[in-house]
Every structure is written in C-alpha cells, then in structure tokens.
Amino acid sequence: VSTSTPRTRYRENIRAEIKELALTQITESGAAGISLNGIAKRMGMTGPGLYRYYSCRDELITELILDAYRELAEAVRACETIADPRQRLRSAALAIRDWALAHPQRYLLIFGTPVPGYRAPADTTAITRAIMAVLLDGFAQLHPVDPDATDLIDHLTHHHWAGDHAASPAALRRALAFWTRAHGVLSLELAGHFTGMGFDPALLYAADIDALLR
Amino acid sequence: VSTSTPRTRYRENIRAEIKELALTQITESGAAGISLNGIAKRMGMTGPGLYRYYSCRDELITELILDAYRELAEAVRACETIADPRQRLRSAALAIRDWALAHPQRYLLIFGTPVPGYRAPADTTAITRAIMAVLLDGFAQLHPVDPDATDLIDHLTHHHWAGDHAASPAALRRALAFWTRAHGVLSLELAGHFTGMGFDPALLYAADIDALLR
C-alpha cells in the first residue's frame, strides 16, 4: 500500500495499539469485556477519541477476529513448503498449537464460545477454506489407509464442500478429524481443564494427531 | 431432604425459576450477560428481591455450573448398567452429545471459554472424576489394542491422576482421547463452525469415537 504519509502511518500505529490493548482486555475480562472507553483510558485518551479509528465496538471486534484468522492461516500455510505430506501435516499441527498457546485469547476469539449477539464476518469462511486446503492436500498425498468410518465417508461423498478443491471423501474425513481433534485438546487445555491432572497436553495432542497420520 | 415446608418449597421454586431465566440469558447474551437485575425484571420483581435467593451473582453462576456438571455426570452414569463395554462407551458418547445439544448453554458454561474473572468451584473436579471413572472402567474392560502413542503412555505411567482408581496408562490414554475428541466435535458444532459445510456432525462424532472402540 503506497498510502504511507506520516499521518496514515500514525493512524496505523494507533489502530495497532488499540487492538493490542483490546487483546489484553480479552485476557482480563473475556471477549465480552472489550470496551472502547477502557482502551481509551489506558492510552491516556478520552473515550470518544477512539471513534476516529473505529466507528463502533463491533468493527474493532471484527478486525480482531479477521486478524486472528489470517495469522493462524499464515502459520499453517508456512508449512506448505515441506515436501513429505506426513511431516507437513505434523508440522501444521504443531504450528496451530504453538500459535494457540502463544495467543490464547486470539484462538478462543475464533474458536471459543461465540461472542454473544455478535455476528462473525463472512470473510472468515474463505480463510477457513485456505487452512482446509493445506490439510486436504496433505491427506490426499498420504497413502490411503484401511477403510474406516464408512458411514461418514459415504455421507461426505454426497456433500461437496471444500469449494472447487475436489477432495476425496476419505481425505475430507481425515482433515475434519484433524481439525476436531486438534481443537478438542487445545480448547480444553486453554480453558484450563487439564490443570491438576499432571500430564503434558503436548503429548496427548501429538498422540491424537499422529493416530491420523499412520 | 425433609425440610419441605410450604415456604421452603416456594423458595426452591423461585430458585429454579431464577436459574431457568439465567440460562435463557446465557443463550441470548453469553455467560457474561447473566444479570440479577435482568432476571428480576423478567420475573416481575425488582432487582434487590433476588438477594433473598442468591447472595450475589457469583453464587448463582456457581450453582449453574455445578448443576450442569451434575446433570452431565448423571447422563453418563446412566449408561453404567450396560454390560458390554463397547456398547456402554458408545452410549456414553451419545448421552454426552444428546445432553450437549439439548443444553448448549450448560455445556459451554462448563467446557467453553471460562467466564472472565470467575473462579470455578472446587467441587467440579470430583464430578469430572466420576465421569472419568465410567470411561476408565469401560476402556479397562475393552480388550487391549495394538500399542500406539507409546510416548504418551510412558508419560502417563509416571503420572497418577484419576484418584484411587488405579487405571492402566493405556486405558487412561483412551479415556482422555475419548474426552478430547468428543469435546472437539461438540464445541465446534455448538459454536456453529460446521454450519454451511453441509455434512452431519453426528456422523463425524460417531466416527471419531468409534475409532477408539475398535
């Protein structure tokens, strides 16, 4: 973008600072606790001043969600260069986990309990699809495994999602399992449901994903 | 409980009505949206009146969480009578899903993004343990399978959780996977992440659980 006058650069910085503080608000008070007034106060500004940067609270939340989706997709896409599909999928799983642990609020903002009354932007499905494409490619290149879940695979044969990406039902089935298993461990871990159980969630995560890659 | 004077019965009814309305508030505005004033208004009462029944907002939330945990545990324990371990675990999985779909707010209240600033009551771990006991028993009775995830199983050997229930590491590993896989599908389904994908989450759920029971 060539619109880089001092003023627009300044605006970008402020917008970034606002988002940064919004994330700490989520950490402290949950997604519903995002408040323009609160952010302004921490920046040494008054509330209305923020309306120069975001026209309303929902616009800020939308941008936070889209940013998070994009960052996660980028982390996954960074694994695309790995030639071996098994290694690629394994490192994609690790990339997702690393990102989720590094940015728990962001992860839960996307995949956690939906923000009440807030409708997620439509653009997110395109990003989801981009992530899915990496998984589908990977599983398509993995040698096929013994048939399981025939019910589900039959079902998926008649439902063409995944856009123009004509994935085999078996690959789609595994990609979906990849997603749900990763999320299962991650969301329980982030919500603190494993604390006090004295085992390492990383190993559980790896085991659950590896079972899909054998 | 023999304390069933007309007055205590009346109190119990009001408390139940309060909880009922709190659940609809969660549905409408999320767990953070629970508000004593709002509930009172819907009951045709004034806000302070509710303080006869709950000493503060957190006490209400705590009771909602404990109720939900207990109900879920009950649903799982109802499967204990099934003799065949495979069938028992299968129906436990279905019981969990049925309950989660029937009471999405309750499920997300327990397993969703934690309520900000709110500290969950300690009694929940005992209930979690009761659910885990059913799973551990079931997997202990299933004939052992080909060794997988040896890293994780080694790890679990040295970490004795699950209380006095001396479960084998292999059973513990499968019980944990049962839990995370169930939650993975359920929470994504409840959060609406499968809408527009045109497949039946029930089949994905069944397939992911069945893979553990073969």
Next chain:
DNA sequence: TGTACATCAGTGAACGCGCGTTCACTGATGTAC
C-alpha cells in the same frame, strides 16, 4: 520561504442505559400460646 486555508486528532459535556449491591421499610405468611 511564508502565508491562508483545509484537514483531522482529540477533548469535554451530555444522553440514556444497565449493572451489583446496601438499606430501611411494608405487608404478608407462618408460629406459639
């Protein structure tokens, strides 16, 4: 380089709202004799 003007960041007051919680109180419901 200097002046005139337009743009824009941020302020402060205001609006209406809902929240949790306390307090002193009225009036109904139960209890004891």
Next chain:
DNA sequence: TGTACATCAGTGAACGCGCGTTCACTGATGTAC
C-alpha cells in the same frame, strides 16, 4: 379458634460505576499558492 408475635418476601430509593455513542469545540498538522 383466636390473638400476639416473629419471620421473611419483596419494594423503592440510593450509591457509584462503566458502558456506547453523539456533538460542538479547540488546537495541531498538513497542503496550496
């Protein structure tokens, strides 16, 4: 059965708080000649 008293449900006013958002404004920053 009737009266005297204690208990308790619910009210209304009040406190202090924070929220999103609007509006008219000041003062600084950039732009054009």
